[in-house]
Structures are given as C-alpha cells and as structure tokens.
Amino acid sequence: MELSDDRMVYFVRGAQRKSNFFWAFLVFVGSLGLFVVGIFNYLGMDFLFFSEELIQIPAIPFIPQGATLAFYGLVGICISSYLLCIVFWDVGGGYDIMDKTANEVSFFRWGFPGLNRDTLIRVPMEEIKSIRLQIAKKEQDLFTGNVGYYIIACIDTEKNGLIPLTRLEDNLYVQQTVDKAAEISRFLGVPLLNS
Known part of the structure; x- marks a missing residue:
C-alpha cells in the first residue's frame, strides 16, 4: 500500500x-x-x-x-x-486507487489476453455512500461439522452497488480486514457500516 x-x-x-x-x-x-x-x-x-x-x-x-x-x-x-x-x-492482479485530486476511486485488474484484457472501474467520490463490512458464513466442514465465517470489506456506491475491496484469496484475519476498511473510510471521509 x-x-x-x-x-x-x-x-x-x-x-x-x-x-x-x-x-x-x-x-x-x-x-x-x-x-x-x-x-x-x-x-x-x-x-x-x-x-x-x-x-x-x-x-x-x-x-x-x-x-x-x-x-x-x-x-x-x-x-x-x-x-x-x-x-x-498475472490474471486477477491490479490495484485500487483512491485519488482525492482526481476525485475518483479506480479499480484496475488484469485478465486474459484479448480485446478486454484489462478491467477498469472508475467511481466518482460523490457516489460513494459508505464502506461496508459483509459477514458471511462459509460452508460447513464435511468432517468436523464446524462452521466458519469470513468478512469482506466493500465500497457501497449509488450506481455500481457493492464493490469488494478484499478477497477471500487474500487470507486476511478479521482484524486486518476491519483495519483496512477503517483506513479507507477515514481517507474517503465516509462512514464504516456493518451489515
């Protein structure tokens, strides 16, 4: 970062x-x-x-x-x-940019070669309503029966809906996800909500 x-x-x-x-x-x-x-x-x-x-x-x-x-x-x-x-x-790699001078948040990801190799989503900062923490239940473990939970930080926008900031593949602890969401919330000046 x-x-x-x-x-x-x-x-x-x-x-x-x-x-x-x-x-x-x-x-x-x-x-x-x-x-x-x-x-x-x-x-x-x-x-x-x-x-x-x-x-x-x-x-x-x-x-x-x-x-x-x-x-x-x-x-x-x-x-x-x-x-x-x-x-x-490097499929799936990229970056998230929150830029106050350009007044927008950009999400860039690499994909497979071809016409649409790269994906770029630009969201004006005025459209960002909040940062949300989504708590979801993982599937039940087959052998032990344990149920796990994971948490994903998302940007809630007016037109694009929820855009995830963290992925399950990142293997972040709950505290790391909450810290990242709080840091982005403070930087953008929007509320941090739990849903």
Whole structure:
C-alpha cells in the first residue's frame, strides 16, 4: 500500500504466487513423466535404463495402459501450460486507487489476453455512500461439522452497488480486514457500516 495526503494505492496480488508456481511445476513434472512412459512404451523401449538382470518388470501393453498414460500425460502438460500462462499474465492482479485530486476511486485488474484484457472501474467520490463490512458464513466442514465465517470489506456506491475491496484469496484475519476498511473510510471521509 502507498499512502500520501491525497492518494491511497492498494496493490492486489493476482496469480503470481509461489503456490501457483509450485502446483504448475508439480503438474508439469508428473505429466511429463506419464507422457514419456507412454511414448517409450509405444516405441517398445524400456523407460528404466537398467539391465534385464537387475529388474524383472513385465512389459506394459501399449493399447490400454500405454495409450492411457500418454493421454493423461498430454492432458496434464496442457493443464500445467494453462496454469503457467495464468501466472505469467498475472490474471486477477491490479490495484485500487483512491485519488482525492482526481476525485475518483479506480479499480484496475488484469485478465486474459484479448480485446478486454484489462478491467477498469472508475467511481466518482460523490457516489460513494459508505464502506461496508459483509459477514458471511462459509460452508460447513464435511468432517468436523464446524462452521466458519469470513468478512469482506466493500465500497457501497449509488450506481455500481457493492464493490469488494478484499478477497477471500487474500487470507486476511478479521482484524486486518476491519483495519483496512477503517483506513479507507477515514481517507474517503465516509462512514464504516456493518451489515
């Protein structure tokens, strides 16, 4: 977050997270292994480069098992490529700008490449009624039966309705969400409401 007397900027993390890199890499390595085993099986070669005396594994027939391994490997490589593209393009990343000199609040997010790659919503400060804290119930846990709650900070506008300021993916504690909402409320000079 950057803060000055007349401007507040919140940077929003998109898909460029360590966990996304990890899962894309893990899916790629596993899929590549399956695909290579399927191709080696089609070519009639032994994937494990050991001598026949050390290892006594029966050959895998290509038609049911080898073809299935190659197919699943190819599908996994496509999925990991998709994940890597999402990470590279930083889908969902962007920023929120509250600018008193321009008298507007801007929300910018990156999307998928194409004609509408970026999304920009501009809201004049006169249209902002309040900052709202939305409390919602998560689904019940399947094994323990526990019910959890989460809280989302939103800007309540006249024309656009509620625009969320925090996301569930941010994994903010309740106090962090309330502090962020209070800080934005003080900066914009609007009330902070709980609904």
